[in-house]
Amino acid sequence: MSARKVDDDRRQQHSSASVARHPAHRSVIGLWSRLSRFDRAVLVVFVLILIIAAIGPFVAPYPPTVADPLQRLVSPNGAHPFGTDENGIDVLSRLIAAPRTDVLIAVIATTLSVAIGAPLGVVAGYFEGADRRAMRWISEGTLRLLDVIQAFPVFILAMVLVAIHGTGPVNVVFAVAFVNFPVFLRLVRSEMLSLREHLYAEAAVALGNSELGVGFKHLLPNAWPTVLVQVSVTIGFAVLLTAGLSFVGAGVSPPTPELGAMIASGAKFMITGQWWVAMFPGLLLGLIVFTFAAMGDIVGKLMEPGQRAIPSRRLLSNARIAPAAQAEAAAPSAQDAVLSVRGLAIEASGRPPILDGVSFDLMPGEILGVVGLPGSGKSILVRAILRLLGHGLQRRAGHVFFRGKDLAELDEKTLRAIRGCEILPLLPNAKSQLNPLVRVGDLMVAHIRAHNRCSRREAHARAARMLGAIGIGDAEHWLAAYPHELSGGMAQRVCLAIALVHRPPLIIADEPTAGLDVTVQRQVLDLMIELCHQSGAAQVLATRELGIVAHYCHRVAVLDEGLIVEMGSVRDVLLAPRHAVTRRLIAAADLRAVSTAPTTNTSSKMVP
Structure with a gap:
C-alpha cells in the first residue's frame, strides 16, 4: 500500500507540474504567433548574435589574436572562407570573436545609461513645476545640464571623453554610457509628465506614499515598456558608436577582435583588391546594428498583450461551431429589418468566447x-x-446584416x-x-x-x-x-x-x-x-x-x-x-x- 501511495503521489505531482507548465508553453506559443515572418527571422538572428557573443572565442576555427605572417592577406579559400587580414589572422575567426567585445561593451554601457538616466528622469519629470522650490530647482537644473551635454555632437563628445581618460574597453564603456544617458532621462521624464496625471498616482499620494515613492514604485514600472523598447535601439547605436571610436583609434586597441578596428585596418587594402578584410566586418556590423534596432519594434509588439494581426473577414473552422449555432447564423435577416444579428460569436485568443450566439432583429x-x-x-x-x-x-461565427448586407x-x-x-x-x-x-x-x-x-x-x-x-x-x-x-x-x-x-x-x-x-x-x-x-x-x-x-x-x-x-x-x-x-x-x-x-x-x- 505504501509503494502504491508513493506512485500515486508521484503521478499526481507529475500531472500538477504538467498543468503548471502548460500555460507557460501556451504563452510562448501565443507570443510567437503574434510575430510576422520578418519579425521571427529577426528574432532568430538576434538569438544567434547573443550566442556568438557568449561563446564566439571558444568556437572560432583559428585563434583570433595569434598572427601568422606566412598567411598574410590570403584571399577567401577552403581553409579560410573569409580570407586572412594583414597579420595573417583568419577573418572568420575574428568575426566570430568580435561580437563579444562590441555587444558586451554596448550592453554594459546601455545598462549604465538606464541606471543613471531613469532615476534622474523620474525626479525631473515628477517634480517639474512642483510647489517645493528645492525639488523644482533640482528638476530644472537637471534639464539645463542635459541641454549642455546634448549641445555637443555625440561622437565628438565620446572621442573627447576617451581622449581624456585613455583608450580601452572600460573607458569606452563609460564614454558610451555618458553620451546615452540623456536619451533615457528625457524618455522617462516625458513618461512621468503623462503618468503623474493619472488617477492611480493621485490615489497613491492620498494613501500616504511619499512623492519619490509614487514616482519609483507606481509610475516608473508603468514606463518600463517604453524604456525597454528604447534599450534595444540604444544597444544597436552603442555598438555602432563603439565601432566608430575604434575605427578612429580612440576605442579598443588591437589585437582584441573588434569590428571597428577590423574595418579600419582593412580599409587601406580596398584599393589594392583585398576587399574581404574590411567588407565582411562591415557587413556584420550593419547586421548587428539593424537587428538590435528591429528588435526594439519586436519588443514593443510582444509587450502589448493584444497586439496581433487578425484577418478582418476570416472565420475559424465551422467544425468548432455547434450545429444549432450554424443553422442560426445561416438564417436570413428578418424582412424590412434595419439591423439583423445572427449567431454572433466573438472570442479572444486562448480565452472563452466573449459573445456567443447573439441574435436579434431591429426594425x-x-x-x-x-x-x-x-x-x-x-x-x-x-x-x-x-x-x-x-x-x-476576432469574430468566430455569425453575421451582422445591415439592410440585407453582411457587414x-x-x-x-x-x-x-x-x-x-x-x-x-x-x-x-x-x-x-x-x-x-x-x-x-x-x-x-x-x-x-x-x-x-x-x-x-x-x-x-x-x-x-x-x-x-x-x-x-x-x-x-x-x-x-x-x-x-x-x-x-x-x-x-x-x-x-x-x-x-x-x-x-x-x-x-x-x-x-x-x-x-x-x-x-x-x-x-x-x-x-x-x-x-x-x-x-x-x-x-x-x-x-x-x-x-x-x-x-x-x-x-x-x-x-x-x-x-x-x-x-x-x-x-x-x-x-x-x-x-x-x-x-x-x-x-x-x-x-x-x-x-x-x-x-x-x-x-x-x-x-
Missing part, C-alpha cells in the same frame, strides 16, 4: 436596450456591429461610407472622441464633406444649423471652440450633432451618458430620442441603467457572460423577469414603475 424606428452586468459583453457587441473590434479579438463581407471603402453616413456610433466619454487639436467646426465640416460633395462654406452652414437643432445657442461661437472648452454635456451634444447630421437610419450608442450628471443625462437622452424619432432612426442603446431602458426603449436584451439570457418588450421583461440576472439588475435599479412606451418629445424641429 426601423425601434430602440433596443442592451443591459447586463459589468463584463457581460455590451461594449464588445457594439464594436462588433460596427466592425471595430480591437487587436486580439463582414464588405470591403473597407464601402464599410467606411456606411459607417460614417448610415451607421453612426455614439461612444462613451464624448470629450475623448473629439480631437483636442481640431476645432469643433473643422471636425464637423470634415465629417460632412467626407460623405457629401459640397463647399466648405456650405458644410459650415450645415454644421451651424445642426448645432442649433440640438439646442446649442450661438452656434458660430461653439464651432470655433476646441474640445477642452466644452463641458461634458456640451461635448455629448456635439457628438450627437455629428452622428445625426446625415440622418442615419441606425445609431449604435454605448453608454452615451456615461460621466454626465443626472440632469444632463436626461437632457441628452430626451434630445437624442426626439431627433431619432423625427428622422425614423433605429437605435441600439447599450447601458447599465435600467431606468434609461424603462423610459426610452421599446425592447430590451439582457446579456450575461456573452449570452442573451432574456429578450422581449420592456414592460414584459421588467415586470415579469425570467432570468436571475434580470432580477438582480431590477433589484439594483429599484424600479418603481415601468413605462408602457418610450417617452419622446417633439417640441423642436430636426434641421438637415
Whole structure:
C-alpha cells in the first residue's frame, strides 16, 4: 500500500507540474504567433548574435589574436572562407570573436545609461513645476545640464571623453554610457509628465506614499515598456558608436577582435583588391546594428498583450461551431429589418468566447436596450456591429446584416461610407472622441464633406444649423471652440450633432451618458430620442441603467457572460423577469414603475 501511495503521489505531482507548465508553453506559443515572418527571422538572428557573443572565442576555427605572417592577406579559400587580414589572422575567426567585445561593451554601457538616466528622469519629470522650490530647482537644473551635454555632437563628445581618460574597453564603456544617458532621462521624464496625471498616482499620494515613492514604485514600472523598447535601439547605436571610436583609434586597441578596428585596418587594402578584410566586418556590423534596432519594434509588439494581426473577414473552422449555432447564423435577416444579428460569436485568443450566439432583429424606428452586468459583453457587441473590434479579438461565427448586407463581407471603402453616413456610433466619454487639436467646426465640416460633395462654406452652414437643432445657442461661437472648452454635456451634444447630421437610419450608442450628471443625462437622452424619432432612426442603446431602458426603449436584451439570457418588450421583461440576472439588475435599479412606451418629445424641429 505504501509503494502504491508513493506512485500515486508521484503521478499526481507529475500531472500538477504538467498543468503548471502548460500555460507557460501556451504563452510562448501565443507570443510567437503574434510575430510576422520578418519579425521571427529577426528574432532568430538576434538569438544567434547573443550566442556568438557568449561563446564566439571558444568556437572560432583559428585563434583570433595569434598572427601568422606566412598567411598574410590570403584571399577567401577552403581553409579560410573569409580570407586572412594583414597579420595573417583568419577573418572568420575574428568575426566570430568580435561580437563579444562590441555587444558586451554596448550592453554594459546601455545598462549604465538606464541606471543613471531613469532615476534622474523620474525626479525631473515628477517634480517639474512642483510647489517645493528645492525639488523644482533640482528638476530644472537637471534639464539645463542635459541641454549642455546634448549641445555637443555625440561622437565628438565620446572621442573627447576617451581622449581624456585613455583608450580601452572600460573607458569606452563609460564614454558610451555618458553620451546615452540623456536619451533615457528625457524618455522617462516625458513618461512621468503623462503618468503623474493619472488617477492611480493621485490615489497613491492620498494613501500616504511619499512623492519619490509614487514616482519609483507606481509610475516608473508603468514606463518600463517604453524604456525597454528604447534599450534595444540604444544597444544597436552603442555598438555602432563603439565601432566608430575604434575605427578612429580612440576605442579598443588591437589585437582584441573588434569590428571597428577590423574595418579600419582593412580599409587601406580596398584599393589594392583585398576587399574581404574590411567588407565582411562591415557587413556584420550593419547586421548587428539593424537587428538590435528591429528588435526594439519586436519588443514593443510582444509587450502589448493584444497586439496581433487578425484577418478582418476570416472565420475559424465551422467544425468548432455547434450545429444549432450554424443553422442560426445561416438564417436570413428578418424582412424590412434595419439591423439583423445572427449567431454572433466573438472570442479572444486562448480565452472563452466573449459573445456567443447573439441574435436579434431591429426594425426601423425601434430602440433596443442592451443591459447586463459589468463584463457581460455590451461594449464588445457594439464594436462588433460596427466592425471595430480591437487587436486580439476576432469574430468566430455569425453575421451582422445591415439592410440585407453582411457587414463582414464588405470591403473597407464601402464599410467606411456606411459607417460614417448610415451607421453612426455614439461612444462613451464624448470629450475623448473629439480631437483636442481640431476645432469643433473643422471636425464637423470634415465629417460632412467626407460623405457629401459640397463647399466648405456650405458644410459650415450645415454644421451651424445642426448645432442649433440640438439646442446649442450661438452656434458660430461653439464651432470655433476646441474640445477642452466644452463641458461634458456640451461635448455629448456635439457628438450627437455629428452622428445625426446625415440622418442615419441606425445609431449604435454605448453608454452615451456615461460621466454626465443626472440632469444632463436626461437632457441628452430626451434630445437624442426626439431627433431619432423625427428622422425614423433605429437605435441600439447599450447601458447599465435600467431606468434609461424603462423610459426610452421599446425592447430590451439582457446579456450575461456573452449570452442573451432574456429578450422581449420592456414592460414584459421588467415586470415579469425570467432570468436571475434580470432580477438582480431590477433589484439594483429599484424600479418603481415601468413605462408602457418610450417617452419622446417633439417640441423642436430636426434641421438637415
